[in-house]
Amino acid sequence: MSYVPGQPVTAVVQRIEIHKLRQGDNLILGFSIGGGIDQDPAQNPFSEDKTDKGIYVTRVTEGGPAEVAGLQIGDKIMQVNGWDMTMVTHDQARKRLTKRNEEVVRLLVTRQSLQKAVQQSMMS
């Protein structure tokens, strides 16, 4: 998941579809995000490369829609409903996830275990 400027980013991703849960007036997804191009990447505990300014999942509430859909803590979100999340500010990411008229979000997430699994399967 390292980022070389000018080169396209390649990653092994998993598709996760989360159905938002309605709580009162809000639609919640059940996880917390951190990161963004306006944040400090060195403080990200989940990233392998400490210059990575992508959006990461920092918390997943138990029993929430995200956990049910298979989202794990430490995942990096690459796309939300087709919108890119690798080069967005924190606020833009939040907005993309919390659109009021969307009940379902389809995320492309990547994590290190995916990469390793693919490598192992390739080698074997």
Added chain:
Amino acid sequence: MDNESQYSGYSYKSGHSRSSRKHRDRRDRHRSKSRDGSRGDKSVTIQAPGEPLLDNESTRGDERDDNWGETTTVVTGTSEHSISHDDITRITKDMEDSAHLDCSRHLGVSLAGALALLSFLTPLAFMLLPQLLWREDLEPCGTPCEGLFISVAFKLLILLLGSWALFFRRPKAFFPRVFVFRALLMVLVFLLVVSYWLFYGVRILDSRDRNYQGIVQYAVSLVDALLFVHYLAVVLLELRQLQPQFTLKAVRSTDGASRFYNVGHLSIQRAAVWILENYYHDFPVYNPALLNLPKSVLSKKMSGFKVYSLGEENTTNNSTGQSRAVIAAAARRRDNSHNEYYYEEAEHERRVRKRRARLVVAVEEAFTHIKRLQEEDQKNPREIMDPREAAQAIFASMARAMQKYLRTTKQQPYHTMESILQHLEFCITHDMTPKAFLERYLSAGPTIQYHKDRWLAKQWTLVSEEPVTNGLKDGVVFVLKRQDFSLVVSTKKIPFFKLSEEFVDPKSHKFVMRLQSETSV
């Protein structure tokens, strides 16, 4: 009052008075204290015909010397003797007779003057007496003596100039008590001179010492010692008080106007004078009309409660019980006076602002009617006016607005029509804008801005629990009283500051983007 004159003339008469300032102070103090014609109240002064009204210091030259015995005071005021041709009611408010102190002060002044003169002439006498008495026996003394003569001459000149600079000043106040440092210096000088004369008498006059150079050196050493005493005087009287050590808070008792001042080591009486000097240019003028809450607000306070005792026998506890019951009931009763106060204030504010707007517009418009005459303009000589006439010409258009504004802000006793005209003339002469003209009226200025005779009072009473020659210490409180109001002054010591140093490398200023917001979605 006729006894307002400042006896500054005496100071110049009394020679090289090194320490006569103190006595001049005391003497002049009662002059100025007795000049309380301008107490801030509006009573009319009844003068004998031909006497100027409440005049100031310089005009009373001849009368001074005749009347000096009458004028007085110590701490509070003039004596009854000083009534010659004024309003009796003004003077009879708490005065004391202290004529005897006057004599002692004059004695003191003359003593100090004599001492100063003596100390100045002593070195000259030291050098001249041998020449006069036993000239033939003296050893000739060439260049060293001449050098010493020159140095004595110049040192005496420097001493003279220094004394003039330090002591020959018009004293600014009368102090109620002896100025300790000055007394000390006088004693020091006296002892110095006496001891020098003693030694001179014994060693030189009696034995007819022939070594003239030694005698001249002796005289030079006296002059040096006197110069050092002068240096000591400078340090004690002038320098010690300069470095700030205390903060004084002065609060006016009637309306709460307060200021803070930093002073150094001073005695209480000197600190009082310092405060007064600053009072006249810092505090807004005391306006008795602005003090009271409007009557409508205060009127309905405790309208009576009647207390009925239902069959109680013992009367001893009744009175206190009754009064307490009344007070409690009054406190519990719903009190709306704050409401009225608020609305009254708001209304007054609005009224003042409206009048002020009218005044500003009127003045601006009035100022557009005149302009300064340029050289190129050819005008009929009849149309050219001097400032006074110009002021009178435009005054009429703004007079009404000005009067209404002054009445609303209750300032009208401070500004007579004549004073407004004079100020207008002043502003026109100096090419001031309407705003500059108005700054005097739109806000209440310090007392010294107003006409001297009416609002400046020189007499103040110093009330203190500690003796007034004590130095200031932390927590000292004293009160400066006048008839209508008083200034309460309290002292606090300036804290001891511990400064520590921290070096910051300019290259160490670096920044990064901050934090992790974590948003839950």
